[in-house]
Amino acid sequence: MKNIIALILVLSICLLSGCAEKQKNTDINTNYLSADKYEMEIDFDNSKHTISGTAYITITNKTNTVLDELHIRNYTANITNSKFTNFKISGKKIKTHTDEKDKSIISVSLNKKLRPDKTIIISMDFKTKIPKRQDKFGYAVFKEKEIYNLSTCFPTLSFFDGEKWYDHPYIENFGESNLSHLSNYIVTVNTPDNFSVVATGDETVKGNSTKITGENLRELALVISNSFSSLSKVSNGTKINYYYLNFENNDEFSNAILEASCDSFELFSDYFGDYIHSELDIVHTFMESAMEYSGLVMCGYPDASDDDVKNLDKSSKEHGFLPSQQSRVAHEIAHQWFYSAVGNNPYLEPWLDEGFAEYCEDVLYHNLSLDTDGQKKFDLFMKDYIKQVAKDRLIVNKGYPDYTESDSYSKHVYDGGSMFLYELKEVLGEEEFERVLKEYYNTYKYKIAKTVNFLKIIKKYDTDNKTDSIIKKYIE
Numbered sequence: 001m002k003n004i005i006a007l008i009l010v011l012s013i014c015l016l017s018g019c020a021e022k023q024k025n026t027d028i029n030t031n032y033l034s035a036d037k038y039e040m041e042i043d044f045d046n047s048k049h050t051i052s053g054t055a056y057i058t059i060t061n062k063t064n065t066v067l068d069e070l071h072i073r074n075y076t077a078n079i080t081n082s083k084f085t086n087f088k089i090s091g092k093k094i095k096t097h098t099d100e101k102d103k104s105i106i107s108v109s110l111n112k113k114l115r116p117d118k119t120i121i122i123s124m125d126f127k128t129k130i131p132k133r134q135d136k137f138g139y140a141v142f143k144e145k146e147i148y149n150l151s152t153c154f155p156t157l158s159f160f161d162g163e164k165w166y167d168h169p170y171i172e173n174f175g176e177s178n179l180s181h182l183s184n185y186i187v188t189v190n191t192p193d194n195f196s197v198v199a200t201g202d203e204t205v206k207g208n209s210t211k212i213t214g215e216n217l218r219e220l221a222l223v224i225s226n227s228f229s230s231l232s233k234v235s236n237g238t239k240i241n242y243y244y245l246n247f248e249n250n251d252e253f254s255n256a257i258l259e260a261s262c263d264s265f266e267l268f269s270d271y272f273g274d275y276i277h278s279e280l281d282i283v284h285t286f287m288e289s290a291m292e293y294s295g296l297v298m299c300g301y302p303d304a305s306d307d308d309v310k311n312l313d314k315s316s317k318e319h320g321f322l323p324s325q326q327s328r329v330a331h332e333i334a335h336q337w338f339y340s341a342v343g344n345n346p347y348l349e350p351w352l353d354e355g356f357a358e359y360c361e362d363v364l365y366h367n368l369s370l371d372t373d374g375q376k377k378f379d380l381f382m383k384d385y386i387k388q389v390a391k392d393r394l395i396v397n398k399g400y401p402d403y404t405e406s407d408s409y410s411k412h413v414y415d416g417g418s419m420f421l422y423e424l425k426e427v428l429g430e431e432e433f434e435r436v437l438k439e440y441y442n443t444y445k446y447k448i449a450k451t452v453n454f455l456k457i458i459k460k461y462d463t464d465n466k467t468d469s470i471i472k473k474y475i476e
């Protein structure tokens with residue numbers, strides 16, 4: 001009896017108030033804390049191996065929640081000496097608290113509540129030691145050629161969806177955790193003589209300063225070196241710049257990488273839709289594997305000895321590593337469509353960028369160089385491979401922390417993602433599947449997509465429920 005009265009009461013409150021709970025906006029594309037603009041002045045010092053400066057972040061509260069604190073991420077705080085200090089809003093100092101378990105999470109107490117639709121500018125100073133390591137953040141010196149990979153090391157607003165902060169832990173080598181909407185950047189980088197800066201966004205050089213301007217970027221990333229050589233070519237109306245360290249015996253290798261970059265860029269922009277940035281920079285640097293950013297790709301030199309790197313033309317022929325480097329570049333360029341333009345949560349649904357990029361590399365780019373006979377052989381190989389691994393049931397839509405070692409993150413997310421898309425293509429047919437991918441890209445570019453969004457588009461094109469068993473095989 002009591003419960004019935006309570007239920008009637010709840011129902012009448014819902015009817016009167018419009019049931020606020022049910023109407024809560026949970027769409028992360030309209031309901032989020034927006035970093036509209038990042039402005040930074042950065043000093044780079046190669047003798048001390050540091051970056052320091054001041055950052056100003058313009059933030060608009062696009063949620064329905066009144067906020068009295070913000071989370072800023074200093075992702076590299078757990079791996080190097082890095083301090084963010086002197087936090088201010090409108091010139092007034094504000095209190096901060098660094099998380100005890102994860103030093104990369106800084107809670108900032110606002111001196112005045114941030115109400116929905118209101119904007120504030122928060123500033124902070126930063127100073128970070130760059131470690132000597134061949135990684136997305138770190139530097140390497142090779143025969144007096146210095147190269148600094150600077151990403152994940154600049155002040156970043158954490159993601160907030162109106163209810164919770166997505167403070168995913170920083171992942172060093174394999175995997176990413178930064179979820180962000182697109183932002184605009186105006187950044188000045190001051191360097192010592194003879195150093196040049198390649199960045200997400202467009203670079204303008206004046207003396208020892210490089211001004212970077214970029215619209216709709218997921219993050220800021222820089223590569224700084226005293227020894228860059230470069231080659232450029234226009235592909236489908238966009239300038240592709242390839243930067244590398246010139247060892248004199250690398251011309252053939254460098255030209256082949258530029259060609260692969262232009263070929264894959266043309267292929268993907270024709271297939272999915274227009275590229276969203278103004279230019280694309282590909283940089284060969286010292287790091288494991290490779291890493292994608294908005295309008296920028298960091299690509300690791302092949303796993304080769306010093307002499308091999310100095311003589312890439314010759315060693316490419318001896319070791320045969322040019323084709324794998326071309327494919328790697330194609331994979332990273334595909335991320336411009338699936339990661340940069342169509343965003344996703346790379347920590348909780350990594351297959352949405354890695355599986356798609358792997359499909360672009362393994363199927364679309366690979367087929368580019370094959371004749372009809374070669375494509376038939378490739379299809380037989382894929383079908384046989386899919387049969388062989390079918391017993392493993394490669395669930396693709398789990399988060400980074402949900403895969404155990406025996407699951408193998410890369411086998412599921414990369415290979416499984418690619419096979420899932422391949423099987424969908426087989427059942428829907430080449431042309432229909434291209435339409436699906438075009439619609440998915442054009443619906444979610446400039447936004448963040450989830451697995452359910454992709455599946456909804458698939459179902460729209462699948463009138464006979466042909467895809468059901470394939471979806472059940474890969475999606476949990």
Ligand SMILES: [Zn+2]
Nearest residue numbers: 331335354357
């Ligand atoms: Zn990737």
